[in-house]
Structure formats: structure tokens, C-alpha cells
Amino acid sequence: MRSTPFNTRSSEWIGDMTVYLRETGEDNSLQMERLRRNLRRAREQELTPRQRQMLELHYDQRLSVTEIAKELGLHPSTVSRTLGRARERLRRYLRYTL
Template identity: 45%
Template sequence: MGGIRYSKREDAAALSVYVRALSEAHTNRAELGRLKQNLLRALEEDVTARQREMLMLYYVRELNMRQVARQLGVCPSTVSRTLHRGEANLRRCLRYGAERYLRSLNDGKERA
């Protein structure tokens, strides 16, 4: 039986929509740099070291949950739960940051 696999496509799609909205609104490098800084800050501050390690192995190195579990010496269910919690923390942080950023853009348009 295959293990639980979270949809990388859905998470990647949500992040790409966020990045595209930012890049369409402001195409300069400073804004994109700020976005990258916010994502890195979210990875450093809003997820635990263990969540960050598993997220990097799963999304960056593209290992499946069994491979991550084997590499870290834990059960696949532990990897699944940890990834789910880390993704939820990042989603919450990025959603709040995106809403605030997009609201500030709309406020600027209304004043102009």
C-alpha cells in the first residue's frame, strides 16, 4: 500500500499564484527579494527545525515519505504528521502575509 502523499502541485500552485500576484503588481527586484526574505523568514521562524528538515528533504530533494523516514530513522507516519504540521504553519504565515500585502496594494490604488 502506498503511503499518504500530500499534493506538491496544490502547494506549488498556491505559492505560484502568490508569487505571480506579487510580480505582476510590482515587477522590480526589491519586491521579489522581499518575498524571498519573507519565505526564508517563515521557514526559519514559523516551523521547527525538524519540520524544516523534513520539508527540505521532501520538497527540495524530492524524496518520498518512506525515503525521508528511512534517512531520518523515523516511521513514515511521523514524516506525514510532521510535514502536515509544517505545511500548515507555512500556509498560515504566508496567507496572513499575503492578505496583508495585497490589502496594502489595494489601499494604495484607492488613494491614487
């Protein structure tokens, strides 16, 4: 049985794997740019004004659901449901545009 714990090598292995993937992986910058462009379009065209507002507060300004609820005078569950519906609308839109 080995006297060295398995975990001591795992961080080195992860580093080696990261270098390998970086060197052999494909460049996905074109796909990422298309995704960003479609996401901006989806936020403008597919979401309601309230959904856009909550997404901006949550993701762009990094406010929690509780903080958004306090700021807008809503119940946190309302904010959570609205964010969930917005994410689902964005998923559906992006699924068909990619």
C-alpha cells in the first residue's frame, strides 16, 4: 500500500490536464461571439421589461434575489420565479438560434 495520499498528485494532474487541453483544444471564440450576440438579441427581443430589469440586477449588478426583492418591493419568491422564467425563455431562444 502507498504511504503517499492520492490527493497530493491530483493538483499536479489537473494542471497537466489543463495545459494539455489548452494546447490541443479547438478555438471556440467564434461560437462564443455568436452566443454573446444572440444572448444580447434575446434579452432585447424575447424578455419582458420586468424580466430584463431583474436579469440586469441579478447578473450585471450581482444583487441577490433578496436584495432585488427589497429594492423592487416584491416577495423573493416572485423575483425567483421571474428570473427562472427569463432564463427559460433565453434557453428556448438560444436553442433554436445556435
